[in-house]
Amino acid sequence: MPPPPCALCTTNRxxxxxxxxxxxxxxxxxxxxxxxxxxxxxxSNNLFHRGERIAIGASGGKDSxxxxxxxxxxxxxxxxxxxLTLLSIDEGIKGYRDDSLETVKRNATQxxxxxxxxxxxELYGWTMDQVVSQVGKKGNCTYCGVFRRQALDRGAARLxxxxxxxxxxxxxxxxxxxxxxxxADLPRLSRTTSIITSTPSTSDTTNIQRSKxxxxxxxxxxxxxxxxxxxxxxxxxxxxxxxxFRGSARALIKNLERVRPSAILDIVRSxxxxxxxxxxxxxxxxxxxxGGCGRTESSDIGxxxxxGLEVEITSATVQKRGKKGGVAYVAPRQGKGQVxxxxxxxxxxxxxxxxxxxxxxxxxxxxxxxxGVEIEGGEGG
Amino acid sequence: xxxxxxxxxxxxxRCGDNVSVLTVRSEPxxxxxxxxxxxxxxxxxxxxFRVRNAASDRPRKVLxxxxxxxxxxxxxxxxxxxxxTQLAKTGRTGFDIVVAFVDxxxxxxxxxxxxxxxxxxxxxxxxxxxLPLASIFDTDAGSTILGEYIPNMDSVEPSNPEEKLAxxxxxxxxxxxxxxxxxxxxxxxxxxxxxxxxxxxxLWGDSTTRLAEKTLSETAKxxxxxxxxxxxxxxxxxxxxxxxxxxxxxxxxxxxxAAMTDPPLTELIHSRVVTQSSTSSKNxxxxxxxxxxxxxxxxxxxxxxxxxxxTAGKLSTPSISGSPCGLCGNLAQPGRFGIEGWxxxxxxxxxxxxxxNLCYGCTRSLPKS
Ligand SMILES: [Zn+2]
Ligand SMILES: [Zn+2]
Numbered sequence: 110m111p112p113p114p115c116a117l118c119t120t121n122r123x124x125x126x127x128x129x130x131x132x133x134x135x136x137x138x139x140x141x142x143x144x145x146x147x148x149x150x151x152x153s154n155n156l157f158h159r160g161e162r163i164a165i166g167a168s169g170g171k172d173s174x175x176x177x178x179x180x181x182x183x184x185x186x187x188x189x190x191x192x193l194t195l196l197s198i199d200e201g202i203k204g205y206r207d208d209s210l211e212t213v214k215r216n217a218t219q220x221x222x223x224x225x226x227x228x229x230x231e232l233y234g235w236t237m238d239q240v241v242s243q244v245g246k247k248g249n250c251t252y253c254g255v256f257r258r259q260a261l262d263r264g265a266a267r268l269x270x271x272x273x274x275x276x277x278x279x280x281x282x283x284x285x286x287x288x289x290x291x292x293a294d295l296p297r298l299s300r301t302t303s304i305i306t307s308t309p310s311t312s313d314t315t316n317i318q319r320s321k322x323x324x325x326x327x328x329x330x331x332x333x334x335x336x337x338x339x340x341x342x343x344x345x346x347x348x349x350x351x352x353x354f355r356g357s358a359r360a361l362i363k364n365l366e367r368v369r370p371s372a373i374l375d376i377v378r379s380x381x382x383x384x385x386x387x388x389x390x391x392x393x394x395x396x397x398x399x400g401g402c403g404r405t406e407s408s409d410i411g412x413x414x415x416x417g418l419e420v421e422i423t424s425a426t427v428q429k430r431g432k433k434g435g436v437a438y439v440a441p442r443q444g445k446g447q448v449x450x451x452x453x454x455x456x457x458x459x460x461x462x463x464x465x466x467x468x469x470x471x472x473x474x475x476x477x478x479x480x481g482v483e484i485e486g487g488e489g490g
Numbered sequence: 491x492x493x494x495x496x497x498x499x500x501x502x503x504r505c506g507d508n509v510s511v512l513t514v515r516s517e518p519x520x521x522x523x524x525x526x527x528x529x530x531x532x533x534x535x536x537x538x539f540r541v542r543n544a545a546s547d548r549p550r551k552v553l554x555x556x557x558x559x560x561x562x563x564x565x566x567x568x569x570x571x572x573x574x575t576q577l578a579k580t581g582r583t584g585f586d587i588v589v590a591f592v593d594x595x596x597x598x599x600x601x602x603x604x605x606x607x608x609x610x611x612x613x614x615x616x617x618x619x620x621l622p623l624a625s626i627f628d629t630d631a632g633s634t635i636l637g638e639y640i641p642n643m644d645s646v647e648p649s650n651p652e653e654k655l656a657x658x659x660x661x662x663x664x665x666x667x668x669x670x671x672x673x674x675x676x677x678x679x680x681x682x683x684x685x686x687x688x689x690x691x692x693l694w695g696d697s698t699t700r701l702a703e704k705t706l707s708e709t710a711k712x713x714x715x716x717x718x719x720x721x722x723x724x725x726x727x728x729x730x731x732x733x734x735x736x737x738x739x740x741x742x743x744x745x746x747x748a749a750m751t752d753p754p755l756t757e758l759i760h761s762r763v764v765t766q767s768s769t770s771s772k773n774x775x776x777x778x779x780x781x782x783x784x785x786x787x788x789x790x791x792x793x794x795x796x797x798x799x800x801t802a803g804k805l806s807t808p809s810i811s812g813s814p815c816g817l818c819g820n821l822a823q824p825g826r827f828g829i830e831g832w833x834x835x836x837x838x839x840x841x842x843x844x845x846x847n848l849c850y851g852c853t854r855s856l857p858k859s
Contacts, residue, residue: 293797379714
């Protein structure tokens with residue numbers, strides 16, 4: 110039996126069963142629909158404004174590669190008038206980033222976009238390999254997540270760019286919704302479901318805005334899109350794999366998707382609705398996942414919460430932004446009456462005296478000093 | 491872990507006299523202290539139903555739905571015991587119980603009718619009623635559902651409510667949708683019945699584990715907005731008060747409890763068999779996936795189970811300004827069918843023709859027609 114005609118154009122033969130709703134589409138209609146939905150996400154949320162410079166957080170993985178490709182296409186097709194640039198972070202994981210950064214470099218050529226690569230070594234004095242040799246493989250994702258988050262913001266600030274887009278997809282957001290329910294972290298649930306967040310940067314005058322144009326795109330469709338467009342991406346998972354518990358949430362989502370294809374977006378929708386029931390948005394720990402191992406912030410799901418860095422922009426302020434053309438900023442507040450201030454060490458916005466990254470760095474330095482002493486002592490005896 | 495037997499000579503951490511029979515939240519307990527622990531957890535949540543709060547002329551009535559699962563049977567047993575204690579101490583009770591069973595044998599395998607007979611015999615003091623699920627169509631809410639959402643109902647003779655129910659359920663395209671609509675109808679029937687019996691509240695049997703399952707389940711079904719109503723104590727948009735007196739007990743604790751009462755409750759419990767193959771097939775329901783998930787979570791990370799319930803409990807109740815959903819009755823913005831519900835397409839941009847008086851979650855279950 111020949112394949113049925115495409116449900117949209119009714120002319121071509123269907124070649125793809127769309128993961129989102131199982132509709133049968135031809136290749137070109139799938140690509141159009143996929144791009145159009147992202148365009149809709151961008152326009153209905155007023156994500157961009159003309160003349161804006163935007164840094165794409167690029168890991169070389171499928172999500173950020175598809176994001177770069179789609180944004181380039183849409184920017185040209187719909188004349189957004191934005192200036193796109195690629196921003197990559199080199200965590201310093203041998204054999205992981207080496208290859209993926211090569212991919213990003215090729216992407217830069219393929220999409221004719223400028224590329225900036227910033228290393229953890231350069232920003233923090235530690236590569237992830239050095240961190241792992243210090244703290245072990247358990248819990249290193251905490252470091253990677255905290256460092257990476259600041260790294261993108263610092264990188265953008267260096268480039269004088271105020272807006273970073275990341276490749277978080279619907280599966281990531283759904284996973285975060287479930288994870289935050291499992292760890293009883295309502296404030297973070299509220300923030301991670303929002304499509305735009307604002308991250309105060311190291312400078313007093315600039316805030317870095319973060320947004321997720323792929324928030325409603327399925328991981329499976331991203332893979333299909335990359336495949337059918339013949340995109341060049343790097344597909345190795347981080348070698349320092351995340352905690353088992355997050356894996357179980359991911360597996361649950363895959364099972365849910367199998368039972369009901371809409372479940373991923375239904376979870377995202379629930380997350381958005383629940384965010385509206387969380388009261389005013391406090392500033393808090395940022396863990397909106399991200400390509401590769403950056404998904405994991407804390408392996409302590411029992412409730413330990415890292416001090417926060419990002420501030421949610423509510424829909425009201427988003428609208429304000431749309432009207433005035435500037436970036437609105439919600440005054441940072443902390444849950445228990447704490448006031449957001451600046452980190453005494455690095456100046457990054459923090460609810461604590463010293464920000465999370467600097468606390469981790471201090472721990473690493475002490476660990477290195479202590480270990481150094483032990484080794485010397487051992488050699489001496 | 492309850493049910494795990496320990497070294498014979500380990501003493502109960504509470505009374506210090508008896509040998510412990512299980513470990514509950516890292517405390518070894520003897521049988522008596524464990525039974526007391528379970529009762530206390532439940533009765534503590536029943537403060538508002540003390541004898542002194544009851545008017546002397548008119549008894550307060552509450553509905554206790556029994557599904558023959560371990561939680562609802564245990565709840566009935568504990569409440570029955572509690573009322574006997576109140577009566578012995580004060581000569582009267584703080585409230586009366588109306589027991590209700592929903593018979594859904596028209597559309598699924600139901601508990602053996604003999605279970606009902608045994609339960610009635612054992613709790614003879616309480617009014618018990620059997621409600622056929624199809625009788626939802628005799629109510630106002632039910633006739634609306636029938637009129638609007640059952641496709642091709644004209645071809646079915648209106649005389650037989652069971653056939654209508656089967657037609658509705660069979661028109662749904664997935665096991666998840668069928669289970670979802672069925673449980674929604676069950677809830678609405680019980681609420682309707684509670685009102686007609688002059689009950690002021692429904693006491694649901696949900697354990698911590700069950701509430702955690704429900705929280706993730708409703709989230710996955712797109713009804714995150716309804717969590718404060720469907721998992722919290724308080725007024726439901728359906729016009730009656732909900733209480734969840736078992737919310738501080740884990741399912742595994744109730745399983746141990748049911749085996750330890752004298753005589754055990756085990757013989758009154760209908761255990762649903764979930765086979766491994768059914769959990770991996772497309773016919774699994776979202777509820778079943780969540781139950782399976784929390785079985786392993788309860789085993790390996792028990793604190794996570796209460797985390798989930800705690801999170802749901804921190805949500806504030808939605809402002810009562812939406813209109814009631816035609817199926818589940820929760821107050822919500824109307825949902826839109828299919829892909830348009832996600833706001834992800836521009837093909838038929840924001841047309842209002844596709845809206846409904848259903849909430850987002852219910853548009854996922856009921857067919858677009
Ligand atoms: Zn700092
Ligand atoms: Zn509904």
